[in-house]
Structure formats: C-alpha cells, structure tokens
Amino acid sequence: MNQIPIQVFLLPVIAIVAVAYMLWSRKRIGQAQDQQFSSYRAGELAQRLGLQLVAGDPNFNLFIRNANVDVQRGPSDGKPVHIEIRMQGAPNGVPLELVYLYRVERESDFTTITWRTWFDCRMSAQAARPFPPFELISRSAPLGPIAQTQPLPPLSTGNASADATYLVASAEPGVAQLLGQAAAGFAPFANSGVHLVGDGQKVSFVMKQDKAPLLANALYYAENMSQQLSELARRLGG
C-alpha cells in the first residue's frame, strides 16, 4: 500500500469533484439566465402578448430552453424530449397564435446513434378570408440563408427598397405588391432576419433556435410582431 503514490487516489477524486462542479455550475448559469430572460417564459410571453396559454408549461423559457429539466437531461432510447407550447387569443382583433414545438428522439445501436429533431416556432395571424400563398425572406441574414418552405416563384414587389432587402415568392403580383408596402413594418426585425409564410389562411413569422431568424431576437419584439402580423392578415384577408 505504501508503494502506491497518493496521486492514484487523489486524481480520481479531483476529477469527480471537477465534473460535479461543472454540472452544478452549468445548472446555476442556466437558472440565472432563465431568471434574467424571464420575459421569454411561456407564461410571461402569453401575458406580454395578451394571449392565453392553452398548452405547455408556463415556466418553460423559449429562449433558455436548457433551463428545462427534460431538455437538460436529453433524450434516451424510447424516451424522447417533447416540449410543446401553444398560446392563443385575439389581442389586435385578429385570431393570433404562438406555437413552439421541440422534440428530439434518440435511437442507438452498436454502431450508430440516430437523433431525430423537430423544431417549429411561429407566430401566426388568421385571415378572415383565403388569400394566395406567399413567402417573404430576408436576402441577407446572420447565420446563413433562410430556407424557403413553399415552391413559389420569386416576384418583384414594385418597391425597390423592399426588393433589395427581401425575396418575395408568390404566384400573385397583387400579393407581392402588398408585401412590398407592408415590409417596412418589419424593419425592427431586419437584423435577425424576417421569414414570413402565408399559407393561404394564416400569415406566420417563422423563427429558429440556432438559425435566422433567431427566436430570441425576434421575440424581443414579440408585441410588434403580433401587431404587424395582425395588420398584414387584415390587409390580405379583409
């Protein structure tokens, strides 16, 4: 026993303490950030927007998702992480909804680990009548280009400034013109990118967690987003 150096016993203990400290520290930072950005918690966000939380944990922080215990723990085989938040209302006289979905499944075998990830975060305003589908995307956005979602051809809005900033895709010139006029209202979001999707019934501002338009930046102006979307839905659908 006397011949075994003390380091042999000491080093594993130090390593365990270091790992424990790192885990504790990460959790503490997560909690501190959750507190600092509490306005992104589902409950508080619903209040900010004048919406009612109809599904999900009111304490879930859409920006600091790692503060959530399930997200921190991560998925394991057959036990996915599934977070779903839904808030609804009509604060501006138009039905408005904010949906957040984050789901991760994990499947592992001897050679591979397969992760399946679903993410969707969008604020949508419902139009009173159907309108032609469209998409409006910032031409230049941080963290790479924004991915278009609908197979629609690009169109000019007739507004040079809007055309320089945004790509508008639609089959209807009338929609492109209207978007060219409405685009100025989304100027506060220009830094983080704008991605509007009109599916013919709803106008949605689509956000991402790690790509443009970043959820954290976009939802900083959540109230403005709600107003702009409601106004656009009104102009498109009466």
Next chain:
Amino acid sequence: MDLGQRVSSHRGTFGAGGWLWYLAIIFLVSGVVSLVKGAAAGDSGQMLTGVLAFGASAVVAIVPLLRWRQAVDVFERGFVWKRLYGEQQVSRAEIRNATMTTHHTRQGTRVEVNVELQNGKSCTIVGVEQPEQLANLLRAAPPSGYPSAAANVGGAAPAPVNSAQGWAPGGWKPPGN
C-alpha cells in the same frame, strides 16, 4: 413535362467530396512523382506504380466529382436533378416525401436529402447548397389554389383555379380594392 416556373436552384458544392478529394490528390501526386522518377531512372516498375496511382486517383475522384458537378432545380410542379451522366425529371405527383438527414461520422459530416417516390424508388441527393430548403420545397404540397401536379401530368396547361375563392390566376387584389 411542364414543371412551371423555377423556384430554387441548388448546386453541388466542392466541399461535399470531403476527405475523398484529399485521397485523390495524394494518389495524383504520388502518380506524378512515381512517373517522373521512373522515367528519369528508366525504371518501368516505378512507372507502372505511377500509372496505377493515377488510376486510383481517378477512381477515388469519381464520387466527389459527381457530387460537385450536380445541380437540382426545383420548379413549381417538380424538380430536375442534373448529374454528369444525365438528368432526371420528377413531377410533384411522383414525390411521396423528402427528408433531410445529417450524418456525423469520423470522416466528417454529410448532409443528405432523400426523396421518396411513389413508385417505391428514391433519390439520395448529397452535397448540394441549402439542403434544408431543398427538402422543404420537395416535401411541400403544391400551394393551395394552384393546379396540383397530378392534374398537370401530361403537360396540360394550368386550368383556371380558385373560382371558389374569388380570384383568377394573376388577378388577386387586396380586399376592398
């Protein structure tokens, strides 16, 4: 087949070849060095090694070249996949689903878009720009109010649509105007 207007273009990227480019270049350099040395020394064995290395370089470069020199053009009613040895046209009616998968391996990361077709076959597209957008557009249903691909198979001219919604193609006006 009339696929409508082009919506998006996705070219192959040079980087999609990954470490295979590195391997091809190593074989190529090895071939050049062996040939030059062999020719200088009059050693036919070394020259043969050089030729074999050239051959290996060409074989290894096939996959990265195919990935690099490809393009996928997405149209309103389908897509065209152009490769070095030909092109494939697929109408929207033939597409069942499209998924994007990111493979993380020791050799690197590979993003692949898998397009499942109605006939049970599939197209695996690897190494193009903006794969997420490509998967989105191929997965998307035809926008409501526009002729479905099924209705348009055979190249018939788009029929007037949206009579129920109150506007003719290209004639939509904001309510109240």
